Structures are given as C-alpha cells and as structure tokens.
Amino acid sequence: MPENNTITLEINGRKREIPAPPNQTLLETLREHGYFEVKSGCEKGDCGACAVLVDGEAVDSCLTLTGTLEGRAITTVAGLKRGEELHPLQAAFVKLGSIQCGYCTPGLIMAAQSLLNETPEPSEEDIRLALSGNLCRCTGYTKVFDAVQEAAKVLREEESAT
Amino acid sequence: MFAEFDLVMPGDLDEALDILAEASGDGDGDAGILPLAGGTNLVVDLRARRIRADKLVGLGRIAALRGIERSNGRVTIGAGTTLSDILRDPGMAEAAPSLVDSARVFAGQMVRNTATVAGNVCCGSPAADTVPPLLSLDAELTLAGRGGSRVVPLADFFLGYQENERRPGELVTGISWDAPKPNAANLFYKLARRKGDAITVVGVAVTVAVEAGKCTTARIALGAVAPVVKRAREAEALLEGEALTPELIEAAARQAVEDSSPIDDVRASADYRRHSVHALTRRLLSQAWAQVTEGG
Numbered sequence: 001m002p003e004n005n006t007i008t009l010e011i012n013g014r015k016r017e018i019p020a021p022p023n024q025t026l027l028e029t030l031r032e033h034g035y036f037e038v039k040s041g042c043e044k045g046d047c048g049a050c051a052v053l054v055d056g057e058a059v060d061s062c063l064t065l066t067g068t069l070e071g072r073a074i075t076t077v078a079g080l081k082r083g084e085e086l087h088p089l090q091a092a093f094v095k096l097g098s099i100q101c102g103y104c105t106p107g108l109i110m111a112a113q114s115l116l117n118e119t120p121e122p123s124e125e126d127i128r129l130a131l132s133g134n135l136c137r138c139t140g141y142t143k144v145f146d147a148v149q150e151a152a153k154v155l156r157e158e159e160s161a162t
Numbered sequence: 163m164f165a166e167f168d169l170v171m172p173g174d175l176d177e178a179l180d181i182l183a184e185a186s187g188d189g190d191g192d193a194g195i196l197p198l199a200g201g202t203n204l205v206v207d208l209r210a211r212r213i214r215a216d217k218l219v220g221l222g223r224i225a226a227l228r229g230i231e232r233s234n235g236r237v238t239i240g241a242g243t244t245l246s247d248i249l250r251d252p253g254m255a256e257a258a259p260s261l262v263d264s265a266r267v268f269a270g271q272m273v274r275n276t277a278t279v280a281g282n283v284c285c286g287s288p289a290a291d292t293v294p295p296l297l298s299l300d301a302e303l304t305l306a307g308r309g310g311s312r313v314v315p316l317a318d319f320f321l322g323y324q325e326n327e328r329r330p331g332e333l334v335t336g337i338s339w340d341a342p343k344p345n346a347a348n349l350f351y352k353l354a355r356r357k358g359d360a361i362t363v364v365g366v367a368v369t370v371a372v373e374a375g376k377c378t379t380a381r382i383a384l385g386a387v388a389p390v391v392k393r394a395r396e397a398e399a400l401l402e403g404e405a406l407t408p409e410l411i412e413a414a415a416r417q418a419v420e421d422s423s424p425i426d427d428v429r430a431s432a433d434y435r436r437h438s439v440h441a442l443t444r445r446l447l448s449q450a451w452a453q454v455t456e457g458g
Contacts, residue, residue, distance in 0.1 A: 048270060060276070111270075114271065130271045
C-alpha cells in the first residue's frame with residue numbers, strides 16, 4: 001500500500017481512489033463514502049448483513065481490511081441494479097415477499113449472487129449452504145430460498161436468450 | 163475505529179519473511195508483528211482488543227501460497243487455500259473426505275470465502291473445525307523462516323491452549339498429507355447447535371484402514387474436548403491389528419472419553435461432551451468399518 005494509505009478500488013463499476021487507514025475495514029470505508037446500502041450488524045462475521053462481492057465472491061466487509069484490497073472490484077447490492085431496473089435477485093425478493101424488516105436483505109442478496117456466479121442451477125442444499133452465514137430473524141428463510149431459485153431461473157433464461 | 167496498527171502487503175514470500183524476521187528478536191513489542199491470512203478471527207480479536215498488534219503482514223498477494231497440488235497420492239495445499247477452495251476442488255472428496263465435510267459446516271459462506279485452512283490451524287482454537295480432519299489424515303505443516311523451512315507433524319504442532327510450534331519469524335506455507343487409500347475410510351462429524359454459523363460442541367474425525375480383515379491404521383481426533391485438538395491415541399491403539407467388532411468399537415469409544423478432558427462452557431457441559439465423544443466415536447468407527455469391509 002502506498003505511504004499515504006490511499007487505495008484504488010473499483011466500486012460498482014467505478015474506479016475510485018480513496019484513503020484507507022491500515023486499521024479500517026471495508027465496511028467502514030464503504031459507509032464513510034456513502035455506500036449506506038452496506039449494513040453493519042454483528043461486526044464479527046456471524047450475521048452477513050455487511051456482505052459485498054470482492055471480484056465476484058461474497059465476503060463479510062466487517063472482517064476485511066480495506067488496505068488488503070488494492071485493485072480489487074467491489075460490488076454492493078446497489079451495484080447490481082441495471083439502470084432503472086432491479087436485478088433479478090432484487091426483483092424476486094420483492095415479488096415473493098422475501099423481505100420483512102429488510103436489514104439483512106443486502107447481505108442475503110450478495111451471498112446469493114456469489115452462489116449464482118458459480119452455480120447457476122443450485123439445489124436447495126446449495127442455497128442453504130451459501131446462505132448459512134446470513135442471519136434473518138423475520139422471514140424464516142423459506143421465501144428467501146424461493147426467491148433465489150426464482151432469480152436463478154430468470155438469470156438462466158437471460159443467459160440462454162443471449 | 164479499533165486498535166492502531168500498520169498493514170503491509172508483501173508481494174512474495176521472501177519479503178514477507180524479512181518483515182516477520184523483525185518479530186523474531188527478543189525486544190519488547192516483537193510479538194506485535196503478526197501474519198494476516200483471511201483475518202476472520204484476527205480482525206475480530208483486534209477489534210475486541212484480545213490481541214494487540216503493531217503491524218500486520220497481509221499474505222493475500224503472495225501467489226506462491228495459493229493452490230492445491232496432488233502428486234503420487236500426496237496432497238499439498240498452500241497456506242492461502244480457503245475453505246471455499248477446498249469445497250470447489252473436485253478432487254478433494256477423495257483426497258480428504260473428512261476435510262470436505264468440515265468445510266461444509268464451517269461458519270458461513272462469506273467466512274469460508276475468506277478464511278484459510280492454515281489460518282484455522284494457526285489460530286489454535288480447540289474447536290477449530292479443520293484440525294480433527296487434518297489430524298486424522300496425519301497432516302504435516304511446512305514452516306518457513308528466513309533460515310529455511312522445516313516440516314512439523316500437525317500432531318506435534320499444538321503445545322497448549324492457543325500455543326503452537328510456530329516461531330514469531332515463521333510462516334506456515336503449506337499443509338500436506340497422503341490421500342486415503344481405497345482400503346481406508348475417513349469421516350468427520352461436527353456436533354453443534356446448527357449446521358451453519360455455529361461453534362463446535364464436539365468434533366470427531368476418524369480414519370480406519372483395513373487389510374485382510376484387520377484394522378491396520380486407526381486415527382481418532384477429538385475437537386473441543388481438551389485445551390488443544392488431540393488424537394485419542396490409547397483408543398487408536400486398541401483398534402490397530404484387530405477386526406473391529408461392535409464390542410471393540412464400544413471399548414475404543416469409552417477409551418476416547420478417557421483420552422478427552424472437556425470443560426463446561428456456554429455451549430455445553432463437560433458431561434454432555436463426554437457423552438458425545440462416546441456416541442460420535444462409536445458411530446464414526448462403525449460407519450468407517452462398514453465402509454472399508456463392505457464397500458459401503
């Protein structure tokens with residue numbers, strides 16, 4: 001990392017140079033720069049509310065030191081949105097009632113996206129495994145699993161249409 | 163935010179070892195230079211001020227630490243190998259069945275994507291999920307320092323509660339073991355409140371190999387029932403050279419309880435843990451013996 005502790009990150013497709021003190025977590029960096037869609041929960045890696053993608057793979061931003069990420073691409077839940085349209089995962093969560101209070105939703109969606117990046121046709125067991133680090137105290141998870149299946153189907157149809 | 167520390171990200175192993183060598187002297191504060199792998203334990207401990215550090219040496223850019231190699235039945239995983247890397251590798255189901263089973267019930271996806279197997283070993287928690295499997299596979303650690311590297315059997319690595327053989331100037335660079343042969347079964351079970359995102363109450367891994375109807379190798383590794391993850395050596399000794407009858411398996415399960423020394427804590431009582439060591443050891447040995455003698 002350079003002496004002045006600035007770091008280059010690509011956040012939601014946009015290259016940014018931002019200061020990153022050595023002891024700052026990605027969660028703190030992102031919220032400090034206005035990415036309030038990234039939620040702070042337990043700050044211990046238990047709840048998954050802070051999950052974001054780093055190069056397509058979900059991590060807990062509360063456990064990740066920003067200074068370790070030079071040149072990496074970060075995606076938050078807001079970065080999934082396609083212009084004015086919701087991403088299929090976001091749309092499925094809304095459509096199927098997979099959101100109640102909504103605090104865990106950004107993290108759940110990022111964990112699900114990470115799964116679908118690798119496994120376009122997941123089994124329910126795959127989904128349970130992928131979401132095992134996300135706590136939701138409202139929904140009981142059933143509708144969350146349904147939404148991930150629904151979004152996976154939409155994404156597969158998009159893929160085969162191209 | 164939390165404690166002040168410096169962070170460096172060396173580009174190769176030599177550079178990392180040079181920085182860590184500063185930690186190997188006798189002066190005060192030397193222990194404040196710590197390697198940072200996935201950070202899923204270390205960052206939490208730094209924030210809670212359970213661990214103090216002046217400088218973290220991030221290992222994420224060292225390409226030589228990544229990757230899984232297999233040759234002639236020997237498996238070596240670099241120290242940067244994450245739990246998700248273990249799950250992704252299609253060869254691992256044969257090369258380390260128990261380790262794959264432990265990776266599936268290890269924390270949650272985001273932690274598995276970040277946490278390394280070597281980091282799980284080095285943190286030295288008695289409840290570390292990858293350690294019973296690795297002990298059951300007779301894994302060895304390669305430790306590198308500026309003066310060269312050495313190989314330490316994992317069974318000799320843990321010296322006491324959160325104390326291990328790694329010197330301050332050293333890094334674990336890889337973990338190796340022989341893949342189980344076709345005449346061997348290698349199993350793991352984690353008992354916890356849930357499958358995901360839970361700390362282990364009792365973890366047991368076993369290896370059983372058979373030749374001509376007799377057990378040639380027995381390994382029983384117990385997690386979360388002693389200050390360190392440990393082998394139940396006296397229980398293993400009962401089994402080697404014998405056919406595993408239900409009576410003998412029962413005797414070994416009872417001996418495994420004797421080989422453990424659990425405590426009461428927030429997750430379970432010592433009594434419950436003893437009961438579970440007995441039940442799980444008996445169950446896994448029975449399953450393993452059935453697998454190697456009946457092909458199922």
